Amino acid sequence: MDDDDDDAYRPLLFSIAYGMTGSVGDAEDIVQDAYLGLTRARQKGTTIAEPKAYLTTAVTRLGIDHLRSARVRRETYVGEWLPEPVVMPGIGPGGEDITGPAEHAELADSLSMAFLVLLESLSPVERAVFMLREVFGYGYRDVARITGKTEANCRQIFARARQRIAAGSRGSGGPPGPMRRAESAELARRFFEAAAGGDLDALLGMLAPDVVLHGDGGGKARALTMAANDPVRVARLLLGGLRRVRAYGVTLRLAWVNGSPGAVLRDADGRVASVVELSIADGVVQAVHAVANPDKLRHLGPVSDIGLLPGK
Missing domain, CATH: 3.10.450.50 (Nuclear Transport Factor 2; Chain: A,)
Structure with missing residues (x-):
């Protein structure tokens, strides 16, 4: 597989990194570091049978490390913390053209600001497990491989995280119903x-x-x-x-x-x-x-x- 094929994973990788960090700049850096790691591994002669799995794992683990180091900065943040906004490309609500970074076009709609704020209540590993399972639909076997945990442990982590997210939702008026x-x-x-x-x-x-x-x-x-x-x-x-x-x-x-x-x-x-x-x-x-x-x-x-x- 060549570099052009690998680039097809960028939208997914950005969504995962952004969901982990709530920061556009940090997400872009994490994705770039993951690709750099893939290039270095290949240069050393390592055969990467599944580049997508390699990159997804790298991005998730880099995101976990980033959150661990960012905890102190979040605790000293002045005022209320909100995620960096991602302005989507495409057609705007009024029918006008909206421009934006193409690599962000497939950002999961479920990564709303309200949802990302709720994720702040989770530990870095809880956030990774919950997001991979709930937002991106990964099975527990893949979540375990990506995070380096056992399947049983991932099930427990997800259940605990879901309870905390549900409690946070109730505290803020409950999860909103869908709207077209x-x-x-x-x-x-x-x-x-x-x-x-x-x-x-x-x-x-x-x-x-x-x-x-x-x-x-x-x-x-x-x-x-x-x-x-x-x-x-x-x-x-x-x-x-x-x-x-x-x-x-x-x-x-x-x-x-x-x-x-x-x-x-x-x-x-x-x-x-x-x-x-x-x-x-x-x-x-x-x-x-x-x-x-x-x-x-x-x-x-x-x-x-x-x-x-x-x-x-």
């Missing part, structure tokens, strides 16, 4: 239209009673310091925030973010100011995730200085 892509896209269009137009009543009509607004500024950009979970407060925060940034020439464009409807906000010079993802289910918005931390937006292009805190 077209319907959620239309709701997102009306949602952002109402928010941009200052229509409080229309916005409230699209929010779940227990809606939660999450903001991640990383201590570098203006964002909520804690989650807001009252519909009226959430609506007013959204309206006030959009009103302030529009005064600086910021525009909003619909996009698919982590497989969910969302929007990218850019300043008058086209620089990314923030990315918003909507968790939609049962005909309403269950959660809003807004990422303004400039470090988490650089993979999308030049980053705006609008909203940055003094000295940042």
Whole structure:
């Protein structure tokens, strides 16, 4: 098998690495390191009968090592932590063309921001086992091979992880029911239209009673310091925030973010100011995730200085 054939696995490998880390840059580095390991093994004369299995194992184990070293950094993170947003290529919710990195095109839709935040409650190995089994559909035999655990141990780890994820879901209002892509896209269009137009009543009509607004500024950009979970407060925060940034020439464009409807906000010079993802289910918005931390937006292009805190 040549390098071109090996490259066909990049979308899957990126999805696994991103699911492990919640970081686009770290995921790309992990995937590159896995391919480098494959090249070195072949140069030493090692026969790799199943490159896909080799690469998947390498990416997963590198992801586990990364999470172990990242724990201290996460504990000292300023404000609420959200994953780096992945803006998907293809057709946007409003029918417009959306551009984005092609290698991210097959990112699993189930790797939403809400789901990735829930995964933060798991240990690195629990996260790997749960994600490989639940998201990517690997059998326990393959999960055991990839993680270096026994099948029996993987079953126990998965059951324990599933219980913890379920408990976290209940604590945040329960897992949302599914909603068809077209319907959620239309709701997102009306949602952002109402928010941009200052229509409080229309916005409230699209929010779940227990809606939660999450903001991640990383201590570098203006964002909520804690989650807001009252519909009226959430609506007013959204309206006030959009009103302030529009005064600086910021525009909003619909996009698919982590497989969910969302929007990218850019300043008058086209620089990314923030990315918003909507968790939609049962005909309403269950959660809003807004990422303004400039470090988490650089993979999308030049980053705006609008909203940055003094000295940042």
